[in-house]
Amino acid sequence: MIFHSFLIKYGEIGIKGKNRYLFEDALVSQLTFSLKPVEGEFEITKEQGRIYVNAKGEYDYDEAMEAMTRVFGVVGVCPMVQVEDQGFEQLSKDVLAYLEQVYPDKNKTFKVNSRRARKNFPLDSQEINMELGGIILDAYPEMKVDVHQPDIMLNIEIRNMINIYSIILPGPGGMPVGTNGKAMLLLSGGIDSPVAGYMIAKRGVQIDAVYFHAPPYTSERAKQKVIDLAKIVARYSGPIHLKIVNFTDIQLYIYDQCPHEELTIIMRRYMMKIAEHFAGEDRCLGLITGESIGQVASQTMQSLAATNEVCTMPVYRPLIGFDKNEIIAVSEKIGTYETSIQPFEDCCTIFVAKHPVTKPNLNIIKKSETKLQEKIDELMKTAIETTETIVVEA
Ligand code: ATP
Numbered sequence: 001m002i003f004h005s006f007l008i009k010y011g012e013i014g015i016k017g018k019n020r021y022l023f024e025d026a027l028v029s030q031l032t033f034s035l036k037p038v039e040g041e042f043e044i045t046k047e048q049g050r051i052y053v054n055a056k057g058e059y060d061y062d063e064a065m066e067a068m069t070r071v072f073g074v075v076g077v078c079p080m081v082q083v084e085d086q087g088f089e090q091l092s093k094d095v096l097a098y099l100e101q102v103y104p105d106k107n108k109t110f111k112v113n114s115r116r117a118r119k120n121f122p123l124d125s126q127e128i129n130m131e132l133g134g135i136i137l138d139a140y141p142e143m144k145v146d147v148h149q150p151d152i153m154l155n156i157e158i159r160n161m162i163n164i165y166s167i168i169l170p171g172p173g174g175m176p177v178g179t180n181g182k183a184m185l186l187l188s189g190g191i192d193s194p195v196a197g198y199m200i201a202k203r204g205v206q207i208d209a210v211y212f213h214a215p216p217y218t219s220e221r222a223k224q225k226v227i228d229l230a231k232i233v234a235r236y237s238g239p240i241h242l243k244i245v246n247f248t249d250i251q252l253y254i255y256d257q258c259p260h261e262e263l264t265i266i267m268r269r270y271m272m273k274i275a276e277h278f279a280g281e282d283r284c285l286g287l288i289t290g291e292s293i294g295q296v297a298s299q300t301m302q303s304l305a306a307t308n309e310v311c312t313m314p315v316y317r318p319l320i321g322f323d324k325n326e327i328i329a330v331s332e333k334i335g336t337y338e339t340s341i342q343p344f345e346d347c348c349t350i351f352v353a354k355h356p357v358t359k360p361n362l363n364i365i366k367k368s369e370t371k372l373q374e375k376i377d378e379l380m381k382t383a384i385e386t387t388e389t390i391v392v393e394a
């Protein structure tokens with residue numbers, strides 16, 4: 001493998017001053033985290049407003065590329081050859097050696113794009129482009145220059161070292177996790193909520209999660225499925241503190257006391273309340289759900305308003321305007337789909353009424369909830385106290 005260093009390209013042009021350092025530092029720690037399980041030893045350095053990853057010795061190229069291009073904030077990863085400055089003649093030899101190895105098929109167009117960041121190099125960038133272009137054409141007559149849409153954009157950067165690169169693998173963009181606070185994801189075993197968590201994490205938000213489990217109506221395998229999903233999301237977001245709430249008694253109590261067609265809405269309101277409690281404890285700045293307008297009865301505008309009403313924290317619903325097929329496309333891309341479609345029961349589906357209300361009236365819902373007065377506080381307290389927290393890592 002000729003590549004032992006990588007240039008990390010990152011975007012979000014608006015990030016300046018102090019925030020720029022925070023952004024870069026978070027990016028370095030996320031890259032470190034992502035590369036940790038990869039075979040090999042990596043050193044990450046910040047230099048003149050750029051981030052480099054250097055592999056020391058042998059390493060797994062494909063795994064390393066996959067790990068780096070998964071980090072939020074990364075716009076592109078360029079595998080480079082870094083050489084010492086030993087004059088132009090040596091540089092031209094290095095460039096030919098680079099082309100020889102990286103492009104066995106020379107039937108390609110190219111453009112030399114050089115940048116002289118260190119001004120004591122004897123040739124300026126225009127001269128480097130011209131000279132190197134000529135040397136390449138002499139060495140490989142099959143190659144042709146195309147300054148508009150070259151197959152190979154050969155970048156030569158004269159810095160302390162000289163960087164030679166022409167490959168760029170796209171990253172996800174977004175912002176590195178840790179630059180935008182923390183939020184609590186309501187994570188179920190479905191397709192939507194893992195995608196919602198991914199999307200908010202992509203904006204730099206650290207994720208904690210809460211899952212409402214209803215044994216024996218929902219099995220250990222349903223719980224394991226949620227843990228597996230959290231594990232996949234954690235590949236992108238970093239470790240997730242997952243809270244597993246035993247929701248059975250609350251659910252049964254609502255089932256006993258309230259009209260069945262209102263069950264889902266009332267249950268969702270209690271889920272939000274408990275999630276908000278934990279969010280406050282964990283210093284989260286918001287909740288995240290996988291809701292999308294009109295997807296099911298509990299996600300009509302009226303139902304969302306009724307669910308939202310119990311929260312004072314902002315509730316982020318990144319999928320709100322997505323169609324199901326668009327959500328599925330993201331879940332396939334991030335690798336949660338196969339796990340999400342495993343057929344385990346979900347605590348919301350077990351008690352659902354045949355004809356749930358689709359336009360709940362908040363006053364009526366609140367009136368039904370008064371029937372829970374006797375025991376609900378105690379049940380909520382017990383649910384909170386018996387919640388198990390596990391740290392899920394990729
Ligand atoms: P998903 O695919 O995310 O399960 P869904 O279409 O099944 O979504 P609902 O069951 O109506 O939708 O739930 C809407 C949202 O409420 C979910 O996206 C999730 O954020 C949250 N939620 C639902 N059930 C649970 C649960 N058992 N534990 C935690 N959060 C849940």
Ligand code: MG
Binds near residue numbers: 189190346348
């Ligand atoms: Mg669900």
